[in-house]
Amino acid sequence: xxxxxxxxxxxxxxxxxxxxxxxxxxxxxxxxxxxxxxxxxxxxxxxxxxxxxxxxxxxxxxxxxxxxxxxxxxxxxxxxxxxxxxxxxxxxxxxxxxxxxxxxxxxxxxxxxxxxxxxxxxxxxxxxxxxxxxxxxxxxxxxxxxxxxxxxxxxxxxxxxxxxxxxxxxxxxxxxxxxxxxxxxxxxxxxxxxxxxxxxxxxxxxxxxxxxxxxxxxxxxxxxxxxxxxxxxxxxxxxxxxxxxxxxxxxxxxxxxxxxxxxxxxxxxxxxxxxxxxxxxxxxxxxxxxxxxxxxxxxxxxxxxxxxxxxxxxxxxxxxxxxxxxxxxxxxxxxxxxxxxxxxxxxxxxxxxxxxxxxxxxxxxxxxxxxxxxxxxxxxxxxxxxxxxxxxxxxxx
Amino acid sequence: xxxxxxxxxxxxxxxxxxxxxxxxxxxxxxxxxxxxxxxxxxxxxxxxxxxxxxxxxxxxxxxxxxxxxxxxxxxxxxxxxxxxxx
Numbered sequence: 001x002x003x004x005x006x007x008x009x010x011x012x013x014x015x016x017x018x019x020x021x022x023x024x025x026x027x028x029x030x031x032x033x034x035x036x037x038x039x040x041x042x043x044x045x046x047x048x049x050x051x052x053x054x055x056x057x058x059x060x061x062x063x064x065x066x067x068x069x070x071x072x073x074x075x076x077x078x079x080x081x082x083x084x085x086x087x088x089x090x091x092x093x094x095x096x097x098x099x100x101x102x103x104x105x106x107x108x109x110x111x112x113x114x115x116x117x118x119x120x121x122x123x124x125x126x127x128x129x130x131x132x133x134x135x136x137x138x139x140x141x142x143x144x145x146x147x148x149x150x151x152x153x154x155x156x157x158x159x160x161x162x163x164x165x166x167x168x169x170x171x172x173x174x175x176x177x178x179x180x181x182x183x184x185x186x187x188x189x190x191x192x193x194x195x196x197x198x199x200x201x202x203x204x205x206x207x208x209x210x211x212x213x214x215x216x217x218x219x220x221x222x223x224x225x226x227x228x229x230x231x232x233x234x235x236x237x238x239x240x241x242x243x244x245x246x247x248x249x250x251x252x253x254x255x256x257x258x259x260x261x262x263x264x265x266x267x268x269x270x271x272x273x274x275x276x277x278x279x280x281x282x283x284x285x286x287x288x289x290x291x292x293x294x295x296x297x298x299x300x301x302x303x304x305x306x307x308x309x310x311x312x313x314x315x316x317x318x319x320x321x322x323x324x325x326x327x328x329x330x331x332x333x334x335x336x337x338x339x340x341x342x343x344x345x346x347x348x349x350x351x352x353x354x355x356x357x358x359x360x361x362x363x364x365x366x367x368x369x370x371x372x373x374x375x376x377x378x379x380x381x382x383x384x385x386x387x388x389x390x391x392x393x394x395x396x397x
Numbered sequence: 398x399x400x401x402x403x404x405x406x407x408x409x410x411x412x413x414x415x416x417x418x419x420x421x422x423x424x425x426x427x428x429x430x431x432x433x434x435x436x437x438x439x440x441x442x443x444x445x446x447x448x449x450x451x452x453x454x455x456x457x458x459x460x461x462x463x464x465x466x467x468x469x470x471x472x473x474x475x476x477x478x479x480x481x482x483x
Binding site for chain 1: 430454460464465
């Protein structure tokens with residue numbers, strides 16, 4: 001139940017990819033023989049599939065190695081291209097590490113970055129965004145669906161604001177593409193990052209959408225033979241992009257069905273846990289929320305020990321990128337979660353292939369272990385006796 | 398080729414359910430829901446399109462079930478318990 005970290009390949013995607021891993025192994029940039037031509041045709045078909053999922057033109061889709069590369073291209077590429085006149089960027093504190101890290105590296109190059117705070121709900125304050133836009137702002141980057149708490153940002157409104165102030169708008173839509181309807185023209189999005197392995201496609205591939213009308217100019221990060229309109233040199237991996245295209249097409253067909261199913265399962269999980277356990281907090285706005293990503297904090301229980309207790313279910317507390325460190329998630333800190341609740345958080349991911357049995361099993365084990373861990377906790381004992389933990393003066397030794 | 402008859406559609410439905418049983422619970426449910434959703438379609442051209450797509454999907458299921466068995470792994474904790482059929 002860790003679909004935000006990665007998803008299994010949909011069998012329809014694998015079926016589409018296999019021929020290109022077995023017999024159709026041509027380089028799509030080879031112009032002189034059928035191996036190349038059929039590989040190129042497959043690549044262009046995949047490009048169309050990705051484009052139609054987000055309402056774009058195929059010429060606006062560039063294949064990359066994943067959303068991390070797409071985010072790097074979007075942020076560094078736009079900032080550096082317009083560096084002579086524009087030196088300011090805006091992003092949020094809850095973005096994925098690759099966005100924050102790209103901004104940090106740009107700061108070292110002399111750019112100025114505003115990291116917008118988020119409200120308790122996890123959503124940014126639109127007025128703060130408007131106030132932050134300066135005459136020399138080149139780019140605003142806000143992710144569509146957060147990978148840790150599942151919160152949906154008001155993308156259409158942000159797009160409107162950016163368009164009216166003539167600032168480019170980039171969104172990291174890795175967790176949103178194929179799960180909620182997205183249209184780059186309705187939402188006035190100028191750049192979008194797409195990840196293959198979040199939508200039941202292969203790992204190691206992604207795409208970036210770069211608007212052509214009005215044209216968004218980007219300085220290429222990777223130099224080479226000029227593939228992908230010069231914006232991303234390197235042989236395009238045909239089997240992987242065919243997989244990405246197939247994943248996008250399947251997602252488009254299954255979006256409504258999946259959303260209904262996942263919403264029901266999500267309701268079931270949250271209701272069943274909350275009615276059997278007191279002191280459980282859901283992190284993130286429950287209304288503007290993607291149902292497949294549920295982040296719950298279990299008070300008076302340590303997150304890591306709960307994860308270890310739930311050893312036959314694949315879960316995580318926070319994102320995969322930060323799961324190695326002991327620090328509580330910066331996303332939870334940004335939404336104002338108390339230190340102790342931040343340490344007690346678990347992220348439940350529900351996806352296309354999650355079954356009712358899996359949800360029920362997870363709920364049952366979760367309730368069982370939270371109760372057990374709380375029994376062992378001296379803090380829980382004190383709370384049961386009516387002591388206010390915040391009033392305790394812990395002695396120094 | 399004559400438009401698909403009720404008998405052909407039903408036999409396709411049964412074949413898909415049979416194949417996907419060896420697969421995963423998702424496919425079973427998805428096939429059933431998809432056929433149910435389209436049960437009132439009257440236009441023969443649309444019916445033929447849907448039937449053709451289903452035939453292609455049946456091929457996908459057959460191949461992928463086979464590959465899944467070649468590269469099988471241990472059962473999930475969920476699959477080892479005594480579960481009632483959904």
